[in-house]
Amino acid sequence: MKTLTVRISGPLRASIFLLASMLLSGGCLAESESGDAKGTSSTVLITGANRGIGLELARQYAADGWQVIGTARKPDEAEALRESGAEVMQLDVTDQASVERLASDLGDRAIDLLINNAGILPRMGSLDEVDFDDYNRVLAVNTVGPVRVTRALLPNLKAGDGKTIVNVTSVLGSIERNTGGGFYGYRESKAALNMFTRSLASDLGPHGFVCIVIHPGWVRTDMGGTSAPVLPRDSAAGIRRVVGGLSHEDNGTYWTFEGEALPW
Numbered sequence: 001m002k003t004l005t006v007r008i009s010g011p012l013r014a015s016i017f018l019l020a021s022m023l024l025s026g027g028c029l030a031e032s033e034s035g036d037a038k039g040t041s042s043t044v045l046i047t048g049a050n051r052g053i054g055l056e057l058a059r060q061y062a063a064d065g066w067q068v069i070g071t072a073r074k075p076d077e078a079e080a081l082r083e084s085g086a087e088v089m090q091l092d093v094t095d096q097a098s099v100e101r102l103a104s105d106l107g108d109r110a111i112d113l114l115i116n117n118a119g120i121l122p123r124m125g126s127l128d129e130v131d132f133d134d135y136n137r138v139l140a141v142n143t144v145g146p147v148r149v150t151r152a153l154l155p156n157l158k159a160g161d162g163k164t165i166v167n168v169t170s171v172l173g174s175i176e177r178n179t180g181g182g183f184y185g186y187r188e189s190k191a192a193l194n195m196f197t198r199s200l201a202s203d204l205g206p207h208g209f210v211c212i213v214i215h216p217g218w219v220r221t222d223m224g225g226t227s228a229p230v231l232p233r234d235s236a237a238g239i240r241r242v243v244g245g246l247s248h249e250d251n252g253t254y255w256t257f258e259g260e261a262l263p264w
């Protein structure tokens with residue numbers, strides 16, 4: 001779907017895409033924002049959905065009529081996720097057996113939208129503070145995790161109409177924006193996730209996919225801490241607005257939750 005031919009930046013862009021996609025039929029996820037017109041709703045799978053931004057995304061998509069599959073490392077402890085109406089499935093993105101079990105349990109079920117949200121932020125502010133176990137772990141969760149999950153669920157995504165992959169990155173993964181240093185391991189993990197997403201976009205774009213990365217803001221979660229200015233509900237609403245307005249022209253782009261373009 002080609003909704004616009006001019007480049008417009010800022011929140012206005014996402015709003016225009018949303019409006020245009022509500023007016024036009026046919027396209028990516030926009031028409032199924034509230035479930036599609038035939039009464040069968042779209043399916044989203046969100047990793048790391050038991051708390052933080054992932055939980056809020058699950059709540060909002062479920063409230064909007066989507067079929068939500070929310071993953072948790074410990075499903076038995078994912079009460080809030082279950083209460084959101086989501087179907088809870090076990091997934092540790094670093095564990096290949098867990099990823100394969102998820103794919104096997106899903107069978108040939110179609111997934112319209114995959115949100116690779118699970119992530120960790122080890123506190124390694126200076127080079128002296130780098131712990132190599134933590135360094136390997138952040139790459140395993142934030143970078144290799146989305147690769148594992150995306151590859152395993154590709155048949156399900158190909159079976160879906162939405163064909164959209166959203167990788168939750170960070171502005172800290174922007175090489176151009178990195179003037180402050182620090183955040184060792186985390187920055188690298190998200191920069192590599194960004195690169196993975198560009199490769200996915202190249203490989204899958206010709207097959208109708210839209211693959212993007214999005215920075216959720218500095219969000220008041222366990223990771224973001226209590227000083228973070230953005231509430232999970234506003235971050236999730238912004239992410240949903242951007243995703244709902246995506247067109248094929250947006251394949252391989254880097255966004256903020258407010259609908260602005262970020263430099264790589």
Ligand SMILES: NC(=O)c1ccc[n+]([C@@H]2O[C@H](COP(=O)([O-])OP(=O)(O)OC[C@H]3O[C@@H](n4cnc5c(N)ncnc54)[C@H](OP(=O)(O)O)[C@@H]3O)[C@@H](O)[C@H]2O)c1
Pocket residue numbers: 047048049050051052053054072073074091092093094116117118119120141168169170171215216217218219220221222223224225228
């Ligand atoms: N908060 C921010 O300010 C901020 C800013 C920029 C980007 N982000 C990104 O936004 C995403 C969500 O962050 P958040 O603030 O919601 O973090 P959070 O509150 O710390 O939640 C992280 C989620 O990831 C899950 N997770 C961690 N390791 C996992 C693994 N190995 N397998 C599967 N799930 C795993 C956690 O599950 P458990 O409960 O089992 O640990 C939890 O559900 C992350 O990718 C993060 O990098 C956040």
